[in-house]
Amino acid sequence: MSFLSTPLRQHITAISEQNDTPFFVYDLDALYAHLKPLTEQFVVKLWYAVKANPLSKVIQTLDKAGFDFDVASSGELDQVLRQGVAANRVLNTGPAKSKKQIQHFLSQGVRTFVAESLNQVAWLNQAATEHQVQLRILLRVQLRWPDGEKNPLGGDSLTPFGLGLEEWQQLRIQDYPALNFVGLHIFQWGNMLSTEKLAELWSQMITPLTNLAEQLGFTCQILDLGGGLGIPYTTDADRLAWPKLVDALATIKAAAGVEELWMELGRYAVGEIGHYVNPVVEQKLNYGEHQLIVAGGINHVLRPAVTNQAFPGELLRQSSAPSQDFLVHGPLCTALDSLGKHSLPEDINEHDWVVFSQCGAYGYTESMPFFLCHELPAEYVIEQGQVVCVRKSQNAASYLV
Numbered sequence: 001m002s003f004l005s006t007p008l009r010q011h012i013t014a015i016s017e018q019n020d021t022p023f024f025v026y027d028l029d030a031l032y033a034h035l036k037p038l039t040e041q042f043v044v045k046l047w048y049a050v051k052a053n054p055l056s057k058v059i060q061t062l063d064k065a066g067f068d069f070d071v072a073s074s075g076e077l078d079q080v081l082r083q084g085v086a087a088n089r090v091l092n093t094g095p096a097k098s099k100k101q102i103q104h105f106l107s108q109g110v111r112t113f114v115a116e117s118l119n120q121v122a123w124l125n126q127a128a129t130e131h132q133v134q135l136r137i138l139l140r141v142q143l144r145w146p147d148g149e150k151n152p153l154g155g156d157s158l159t160p161f162g163l164g165l166e167e168w169q170q171l172r173i174q175d176y177p178a179l180n181f182v183g184l185h186i187f188q189w190g191n192m193l194s195t196e197k198l199a200e201l202w203s204q205m206i207t208p209l210t211n212l213a214e215q216l217g218f219t220c221q222i223l224d225l226g227g228g229l230g231i232p233y234t235t236d237a238d239r240l241a242w243p244k245l246v247d248a249l250a251t252i253k254a255a256a257g258v259e260e261l262w263m264e265l266g267r268y269a270v271g272e273i274g275h276y277v278n279p280v281v282e283q284k285l286n287y288g289e290h291q292l293i294v295a296g297g298i299n300h301v302l303r304p305a306v307t308n309q310a311f312p313g314e315l316l317r318q319s320s321a322p323s324q325d326f327l328v329h330g331p332l333c334t335a336l337d338s339l340g341k342h343s344l345p346e347d348i349n350e351h352d353w354v355v356f357s358q359c360g361a362y363g364y365t366e367s368m369p370f371f372l373c374h375e376l377p378a379e380y381v382i383e384q385g386q387v388v389c390v391r392k393s394q395n396a397a398s399y400l401v
């Protein structure tokens with residue numbers, strides 16, 4: 001099975017004929033077709049987690065499809081505002097909200113924040129008082145399960161995202177008159193491909209969360225379940241069905257008794273529409289293994305090195321040669337630069353390109369582009385059937401000082 005439709009393969013082939021270095025292609029037509037049905041329901045309000053892919057054309061497509069925007073830095077905020085999105089459609093999550101960043105967000109008109117520490121609550125209140133505004137605040141909760149009970153999160157590792165129940169219980173909401181405490185946020189899972197598992201996980205969060213809101217003395221009007229909806233990285237993996245998910249979310253919303261359910265989607269929103277297209281440098285046989293060296297690696301797509309999960313790869317050219325397993329390596333002088341094991345036609349050679357799919361989320365901007373001074377990849381979009389280059393490839397002289 002291929003991740004490339006015939007027209008997409010034709011577009012990518014045409015682009016490859018004008019390039020000799022790696023490039024990304026984002027199919028905005030496929031993106032819009034995927035996103036539009038997601039917003040056509042009344043159960044969950046959807047935000048786009050901009051960190052997944054902050055490309056302007058991607059943000060514009062999410063905007064057109066009816067998403068609002070979750071940003072985690074001043075850079076992401078400015079990028080969203082530059083696309084003509086109003087600040088009242090922006091939510092700020094993230095563990096590092098400095099006083100300076102909070103000032104910037106308030107001066108730009110953002111009024112909705114997920115607070116992740118007691119300091120953030122105090123600093124948001126102080127800045128809101130100075131600006132003479134009221135802010136909507138959701139508290140981000142990090143849950144742990146008592147010893148001996150089945151832990152739905154599969155582990156109790158400490159993260160900087162939010163605070164535990166005991167820590168939040170110290171909060172006296174009456175001390176922060178510029179803040180309206182409207183809800184709770186929880187997100188401690190990732191790339192989930194089973195609706196049943198997600199529903200089970202979410203349902204176990206409800207009691208501790210509603211108890212916390214009651215103890216703190218506010219009505220939990222909004223429950224934000226973050227992201228974590230997965231996409232398949234292999235052709236045989238399961239796939240989430242949106243209508244089934246919406247049914248599960250409706251059950252959670254009713255059980256939690258909240259007026260609004262929110263999610264900020266990253267991977268599920270944009271992951272499937274990006275492709276990373278990579279020239280082959282050579283193949284070689286080494287200790288009996290077939291190795292394929294390609295021009296771009298974790299300098300452009302870091303994710304395989306941090307998750308140990310490859311993006312699915314296939315040969316761009318059609319070949320009738322039998323396939324064999326290749327270990328695919330990028331150009332960096334570290335063994336970490338592995339793009340995984342892939343079954344590819346045995347006649348693959350230095351005139352070929354490998355296309356890695358499912359690279360629309362956590363691709364280029366999550367990577368380490370300067371290491372070893374290779375070219376920065378070009379970025380192309382396909383919009384209304386037309387290919388447009390939105391960023392040309394740049395060589396190292398353009399960024400080295």
Ligand SMILES: Cc1ncc(COP(=O)(O)O)c(C=O)c1O
Binds near residue numbers: 093191264361
């Ligand atoms: C607060 C928050 N919400 C949503 C997301 C998006 O998650 P996903 O890409 O799994 O949808 C992230 C990702 O890190 C996040 O930090």
